[in-house]
Amino acid sequence: MSSNLxxxxxxxxxxxxxxxxxxxxxxxxxxxxxxxxIDVLSFLKEAEHFQFRQLSDVxxxxxxxxxxxxxxxxxxxxxxQNIRLRIKSKVGIDETIPSITSIFPCANxxxxxxxDMYGIEFTGHPDLRRxxxxxxxxxxxxxxxxxxxxxxxVRYSEIEKKVIYEPVKLQQDFRxxxxxxxxxxxxxxxxxxxxxxxxxx
Numbered sequence: 001m002s003s004n005l006x007x008x009x010x011x012x013x014x015x016x017x018x019x020x021x022x023x024x025x026x027x028x029x030x031x032x033x034x035x036x037x038i039d040v041l042s043f044l045k046e047a048e049h050f051q052f053r054q055l056s057d058v059x060x061x062x063x064x065x066x067x068x069x070x071x072x073x074x075x076x077x078x079x080x081q082n083i084r085l086r087i088k089s090k091v092g093i094d095e096t097i098p099s100i101t102s103i104f105p106c107a108n109x110x111x112x113x114x115x116d117m118y119g120i121e122f123t124g125h126p127d128l129r130r131x132x133x134x135x136x137x138x139x140x141x142x143x144x145x146x147x148x149x150x151x152x153x154v155r156y157s158e159i160e161k162k163v164i165y166e167p168v169k170l171q172q173d174f175r176x177x178x179x180x181x182x183x184x185x186x187x188x189x190x191x192x193x194x195x196x197x198x199x200x201x
Contacts, residue, residue, distance in 0.1 A: 004081045011049035015040065028085040034072070034097040037089055041103050044076060044085065052076035052085055055100075058110035060118035064144045068092035070120055074100070091120055099125040117142040136165065 005023055012021050012028065017036040022029055032040045044052040056075040063069055074087040091097050099122040100107045111122045112131040119140040122128060130137060134154070139146050152165045 004083055008050050008078075008081070008083055008085075011047065012044075015043055017043075028083060029088070030085070031088045031090075034089045034091055034095070037074075037087075037100060038098050038103065040087070041074070041076075041100055045103060050078045050083060051080055052078050052083075054079065055104040055106055055110070056084075058100075058107055058114055060114040060120050060142065062118060062142065062144050068095065070118060072097055072114065072120060093119075096121040096123045098123055099128075101125060116140070119143070 005026065005028065009021060009023055009028060012018055012030060017032065017040050019031040019033060021031075030040075044050070054077040056077055057073075058075075059073045061071040061073060063071070068090040070091045070093070072089050072091055074089075076085040076087065077083070078085070089097060097120065099111055101111070102124070108126065109131060111125055112128060114120050115122065115125075115128055116130045116132050117140055129135075133141065138151055141150075147168075149168050149170065151168060153168050154163060154165055156162070157164045
């Protein structure tokens with residue numbers, strides 16, 4: 001474990017709004033209350049001991065059996081010391097979390113993607129719209145309770161000359177498939193062996 005990581009961890013622990021902190025897989029990881037996320041990120045970006053000035057990613061995690069259900073995860077990088085930091089913040093299904101676009105403008109699309117996939121809302125976001133799915137899309141694809149087959153299918157209708165949405169229609173029951181592994185070889189039906197008299201003739 002590098003001394004840079006240990007020194008950074010000790011410095012982070014001094015900030016009173018950090019709920020927990022640890023080093024895991026050679027990366028710093030801290031937990032923060034969602035209402036303190038702006039203050040914590042501002043502190044981490046401008047502190048003397050480290051300079052976490054690059055936001056690498058913002059992602060959501062769904063734990064349907066936990067309360068609060070969601071986690072928003074931020075990944076920061078300190079170029080000078082080559083230290084990576086993961087920040088976790090819990091968010092309930094009917095709760096919101098402040099947008100960090102005022103600190104890291106690049107969070108704009110990251111937060112839109114998290115909203116689109118999980119339905120987590122970011123207050124103060126300048127343009128919180130769906131990013132990867134269509135505007136008429138229903139539900140949030142990365143939630144654990146979203147059906148694997150989706151809820152609607154999209155196709156272009158030659159008759160109506162437009163894109164139409166229809167409920168998913170599965171042509172076959174997935175459970176009825178009986179696919180043989182190609183490595184096992186093909187099993188042919190038993191054939192009638194020629195009799196010895198046929199050979200003699």
